[in-house]
Amino acid sequence: MQFISFFHPIVWIILNGTIFTRIASFMTIPFLAIYLQNQLHASPLMIGITLGIAQLCATVGGFIGGYLTDKFGRKFIILTTVFIWSAVFVGFATVGVVELFILLNAINGLCRSFFEPATQALMIDFTEEKKRRRLFSFRYTAINIAAVIGPLCGVWISGMSNAKIPFFITATMYAVYGVFLIFMFQKYDVTPQNQAxxxxxxxxxxxxxxxxxxxxxxxxxxxxxxxxxxxxxxxxxxxxxxxxxxxxxxxxxxxxxxxxxxxxxxxxxxxxxxxxxxxxxxxxxxxxxxxxxxxxxxxxxxxxxxxxxxxxxxxxxxxxxxxxxxxxxxxxxxxxxxxxxxxxxxxxxxxxxxxxxxxxxxxxxxxxxxxxxxxxxxxxxxxxxxxxxxxx
The missing domain is CATH 1.20.1250.20 (MFS general substrate transporter like domains)
Structure with missing residues (x-):
């Protein structure tokens, strides 16, 4: 019980949600290059552009996402982003044109760069200053737990079914997490004490x-x-x-x-x-x-x-x-x-x-x-x- 009470419930919700959503992401994102090569017959250059665009958009989008989070609130940005993200993975499974895949992966990069500052800021709002170093350590551990489980699930599911199925599962997991957060945000007031x-x-x-x-x-x-x-x-x-x-x-x-x-x-x-x-x-x-x-x-x-x-x-x-x-x-x-x-x-x-x-x-x-x-x-x-x- 002492371990559970170390952080506020909303922090544990976000930490466990980090594992859940990262597992979903790791089921598919590491295999994008193989999917593009095998399913869309993309050239190495187009694969490189597709993968690189997410990183580039995340670089620029992080600042904008952080600013919008401080301006409009953690709740609005987190919920908006998680449902858009779900739609992006549906798009990955359904589009058959590489150019559209590039656009979707650009939005994927933007979603991550919006979602992560918002969830980190929310956890900080509910964590005492002396506990914040351990918070960042726990969050890093959560990401690595997902990094072990997610790719294994992705390989297993792809081997058992159609190559598009992992994308639909990832989209579903993001949507489920979004619905769960709606109920949690109704239970807990997530308005920061220090308004932007x-x-x-x-x-x-x-x-x-x-x-x-x-x-x-x-x-x-x-x-x-x-x-x-x-x-x-x-x-x-x-x-x-x-x-x-x-x-x-x-x-x-x-x-x-x-x-x-x-x-x-x-x-x-x-x-x-x-x-x-x-x-x-x-x-x-x-x-x-x-x-x-x-x-x-x-x-x-x-x-x-x-x-x-x-x-x-x-x-x-x-x-x-x-x-x-x-x-x-x-x-x-x-x-x-x-x-x-x-x-x-x-x-x-x-x-x-x-x-x-x-x-x-x-x-x-x-x-x-x-x-x-x-x-x-x-x-x-x-x-x-x-x-x-x-x-x-």
Whole structure:
């Protein structure tokens, strides 16, 4: 009972809803490229554009979604977004033209960039300041639980039925969650105590981009995401070039990544509550860099496994703290706006695969050394942000 009472019921609802909706998303989104190739016979270029557009829209849409959340309220944005999202997955299952698929995936990216700042801001509204670091750790754990379950469900359902069925199931799950939230929002008053200031979006842009602390954090986040994106883009190619049965090894590393997160998130999360956010970020980025250095010199599967364990420990230390630091510097009336602006760090995820691919072609033997250096360079921006925060 003490564990349950640690957070407000609305926080537990959103955390469990994160698992539920992320399972739904992971059932389909990781397999979009295969679906486009097999069902719509899309070219590699069109597949790349389709997948990239969601990340690009999420980068821009996060700020707008955060602003609208502060302006119109968490409830309105969450409910509107979740039902539009449901319709998007119905569209995925029914359209037969790649160009329409690109449009739908753009809306998918916008929905995520609206939904996440709104749900995070809602949880913050109902969480004491001293408990917020653990909140972000729990949320990160919830995402990783879904990352283990969702793809397995997607593979199983696709193997048992038509390739379109997972999209319809995902759409249904989002709609069910939306209906559930309607009843929960009637039970609990989710109006924040600190009402957002009435500002135009241009005024809000001026406020956000005059906050040097936030700009430093975004710069650091872009560099971290640029490097982290190699996990999905260049690492499978690099392993395939250097290891026999590389595809099998990479699938083992993906599973290992999720298992390590689930096993160590709670103990590391509790430890990070006893140290400063900056120290946690330093630990995380040092582990990230160490993991990449091991990848760079690995020529046996066990070295890649060791590198992945170290890399994942860095992920556990760093990722929850990146959002916690954004939340900590945000004014009480602009929490969602700042969390939305933090989506600009996704720009690194958009640039990273292109830059990493170029390095893989021309400087493959130094690829992960370069990335380790970029990881370490991100600490300069985090340190600058931290020093400005301390002097305020």
């Amino acid at each position: 200031q009435k500002q135009t979006i241009l005024q809000m842009f001026k406020v956000i981009f005059s906050d040097k602390k936030l700009l430093y954090l975004l710069a650091g986040g872009i560099l971290v995401n640029l490097c982290y994106s190699q996990f999905d883009s260049t690492l499978p190619q690099y392993i395939n070039l250097n290891i026999e049965n590389g595809v099998k090894l990479y699938s083992v590393l993906i599973t290992l990544n999720a298992i390590v997160v689930l096993a160590l998130q709670l103990p590391i999360g509790i430890y990070t509550e006893r140290i400063s956010i900056m120290k946690s970020l330093v630990f995380g980025i040092l582990f990230f860099a160490a993991g990449f250095i091991i990848f760079n010199f690995a020529h046996t599967p066990w070295l890649f496994i060791v590198g992945m364990i170290i890399f994942t420990v860095g992920e556990i230390f760093a990722f929850p703290m990146m959002n916690a630091l954004i939340e900590e510097i945000a004014p009480a009336t602009q929490k969602a706006t700042y969390l939305g602006a933090s989506q600009f760090k996704n720009l690194g995820g958009f640039i990273g695969p292109v830059f990493g691919g170029w390095l893989l072609i021309h400087f493959s033997s130094e690829l992960y050394i370069v990335m380790a250096v970029i990881f370490l360079f991100s600490l300069v921006f985090y340190r600058l942000a931290f020093l400005m925060k301390e002097t305020v």
